Amino acid sequence: MIRSPHTLVDLDAKANIFFNDIKKELQLHRKLHAHPNDYLKPTMRYLELNLETIITGRPDILENEAAKNIQPLVEQAVIDFLLSNPSLKDKKGKDITDTKKREAYARNIIKSEITKIFNYDLDDDSFRDKDHGAVAYRHAKRLNTNTCPYCNGNFTFTIRNKRMKCRPQFDHFLNKDRYPYFALSFYNLIPSCALCNSGALKGRKLFSITTHLHPFIDDIEGLYEFRTSINAVDFLVNNEDFTLQLKPCQNVSKKERKKAMANIEVFGLQDRYGFHKDIAGDVLKKSYVYNKTAIENLFTSFKIGNHLIFKSESEVKELIMGNYLHPNNFHKRILSKLTKDIAEEFGLTI
Known part of the structure; x- marks a missing residue:
């Protein structure tokens, strides 16, 4: 865990540039606003009204948003979904009657709907792949991190020309399966090497600023x-x-x-x-x-x-x-x- 080359003030400025870029490229406001008036509408409305904070907020703000505001809305959406869908069936067409399985079904539906909007890697219009990866490459170039901040053992150059393309992977410090609405948050996209971001190491492990060092705000020097x-x-x-x-x-x-x-x-x-x-x-x-x-x-x-x-x-x-x-x-x-x-x-x- 090495020190970030950017101050927090610089990172905040880059976060604002990033926000304007993906807001335009991925049409986040439009997609949130266009969501149907259903069980998930209150959640989507909150995400729309607080989109700038969700995309640009520092790690402590993101975790606070999740705990105090967004997750309670998601929990209510689960309840509302189950009330409006009393009959649920599994892939084999059998009724789902177990309470925990019904809740898990609802959560997967909700996660899928949010993930479609905060689209990190679902399709060719995602952050990772839109315009042959141009959006992600712009972001990597702005961060200009030449070595992996997690290990300092591998280079993470960003190169994009006619002959070759390479850039760091982006690790989601806060797990994007648990927090799909943070899949495109600036402070949640950590440029890293393929090994550190692999399933063999970090993968989907749960991180928090209370349990782990965050590369943009912490470093291991002196520890x-x-x-x-x-x-x-x-x-x-x-x-x-x-x-x-x-x-x-x-x-x-x-x-x-x-x-x-x-x-x-x-x-x-x-x-x-x-x-x-x-x-x-x-x-x-x-x-x-x-x-x-x-x-x-x-x-x-x-x-x-x-x-x-x-x-x-x-x-x-x-x-x-x-x-x-x-x-x-x-x-x-x-x-x-x-x-x-x-x-x-x-x-x-x-």
Whole structure:
């Protein structure tokens, strides 16, 4: 979980641009307004009147909307549907008499109706596929996130030209099956790699800002850090092996630590980063070889005329490590947090 490259103010501005884009492209207001005057009309009316909040609201606002306003309307719609449809039949034509099965039937009908409007991926007119994916690509390009914020282990470039197309997948932080009305919400569309968004990892798991870190508002920096727990002599001279681990930082609240660990476990970060011990080993060697004196010499020695080619010693350190060492830049290159943490463990800090 790395830091977002955008401030909340910037994200809010992008959310407004996004809202205007999909409102026009997907005709959300028109579809909500045109819904028949039936059991679901009060829900659709509320979604229509509060559409901007639903699309642009920050994560805490979305969760509050669901709990206090939208879900109660959905629950009433379930009751109204069952009252207006006393006779329900299953796929085999048999009457559905069990109360729980009748409620499940009603919920599936309601979810289907809402999903048709907040159409993420149902058909060629969906957010994902409209105009050969142009809407989704515009959104991905605006976010400009080059690495997956969940793992920082895979690139998520956005490229769309005559020769190739690629973009990040969009994970729904709040499960879109449970909250179909948030399927197109800006803060609910997290650009991520295919692995993190796969059924093997996050998939349809239930997330909340109370239980997990949200990539747009949280990051793992200061909560957990990569550590080898080996000294340079044992590794470089005695060739001892080490275990690369994510360890909790000091002075972290139990609540925040628990949320961070929830992300670590869901995305399998401990297991996945176990395959990057070679990179951690290289960072360890470089941290030992390029000590403070070596870095100072590199900084002051390389000039063009009377001008130093490096702007700072920090720039020298990042060149040596081949990666960014400041959390604000982690999104630009994969494995940057790993590189920074191990370099820091062995005394190379910026």
